[in-house]
Amino acid sequence: MASMASTSTTQSDSTPEPAATATRSTLVVCRHSCFSSSLAREGLDAILASAAFEQPLAILFMGDGVWQLQKQQDGSIVQQKTPSNSLPILPMYGVERFYAQHSALEQRGLQADSLVLPVKPIRDAEIGILRQEFDTILSF
Amino acid sequence: MKFSLVVYSAPYSSPGAYSAYRFAQACLQSGHQIYRVFFYGNGVQTGSCLSTPQQDEFDLHGAWQQLAQEHQLDLVVCIAAALKRGVLDQKEQQRYQKSAANLAPEFELSGLGQLADAAAQSDRLLTFA
Numbered sequence: 115m116a117s118m119a120s121t122s123t124t125q126s127d128s129t130p131e132p133a134a135t136a137t138r139s140t141l142v143v144c145r146h147s148c149f150s151s152s153l154a155r156e157g158l159d160a161i162l163a164s165a166a167f168e169q170p171l172a173i174l175f176m177g178d179g180v181w182q183l184q185k186q187q188d189g190s191i192v193q194q195k196t197p198s199n200s201l202p203i204l205p206m207y208g209v210e211r212f213y214a215q216h217s218a219l220e221q222r223g224l225q226a227d228s229l230v231l232p233v234k235p236i237r238d239a240e241i242g243i244l245r246q247e248f249d250t251i252l253s254f
Numbered sequence: 255m256k257f258s259l260v261v262y263s264a265p266y267s268s269p270g271a272y273s274a275y276r277f278a279q280a281c282l283q284s285g286h287q288i289y290r291v292f293f294y295g296n297g298v299q300t301g302s303c304l305s306t307p308q309q310d311e312f313d314l315h316g317a318w319q320q321l322a323q324e325h326q327l328d329l330v331v332c333i334a335a336a337l338k339r340g341v342l343d344q345k346e347q348q349r350y351q352k353s354a355a356n357l358a359p360e361f362e363l364s365g366l367g368q369l370a371d372a373a374a375q376s377d378r379l380l381t382f383a
Binding site for chain 1: 260294335381
């Protein structure tokens with residue numbers, strides 16, 4: 115498990131203090147492309163919030179979710195923010211483990227070495243093994 | 255076991271909205287605890303008290319209200335997702351000078367920290383899209 119960098123965070127008035135003793139590791143599964151659903155953007159916001167709570171996190175891009183990794187996307191022409199632009203900052207929040215479903219990359223003609231973020235391609239049979247490492251799965 | 259549910263689908267828009275309610279009901283009937291239900295994305299619509307289903311349709315909003323009252327459930331609606339979709343409590347109505355507030359009293363607007371907390375504190379976290 116990658117070690118978590120300690121981050122100083124400001125929390126909004128409405129969020130409670132996190133319980134000091136509870137640490138659960140979470141695998142976040144991203145299944146939607148940047149502009150096909152609000153879940154891509156909203157998933158990223160949730161990842162940033164979870165990372166600020168210093169909970170161990172890893173991200174798996176599956177199916178159409180691998181499109182989030184494609185370079186040079188620009189949502190401004192459809193009046194949307196571009197989630198893929200924010201992905202490279204995740205390591206600064208202590209999120210260091212990124213996986214992408216190998217078959218999904220291949221089907222979409224995406225090369226693992228030319229994405230916005232370095233990811234570890236993972237075969238379908240290995241996904242089940244990966245999931246077992248984590249206490250919680252959060253799917254977007 | 256302590257469960258938390260995350261609901262992304264709006265009532266009447268996709269099956270996950272109703273499944274989440276049925277799961278919550280079954281969960282409680284089986285003697286488990288529900289730590290939190292977090293409504294995110296389009297799921298925030300569940301919190302609107304203006305929901306007016308047809309006579310022969312299931313009143314999902316009302317069902318959540320009743321379940322919440324019976325079991326003192328913590329129903330949290332993500333504030334950022336709610337505001338942009340037009341689900342506001344009185345505080346936000348005043349803050350943004352809007353013509354109405356529509357968040358039902360059993361629901362509470364709060365931040366994503368509540369989702370992170372639910373993930374950290376629950377034995378199981380389920381998402382309903």
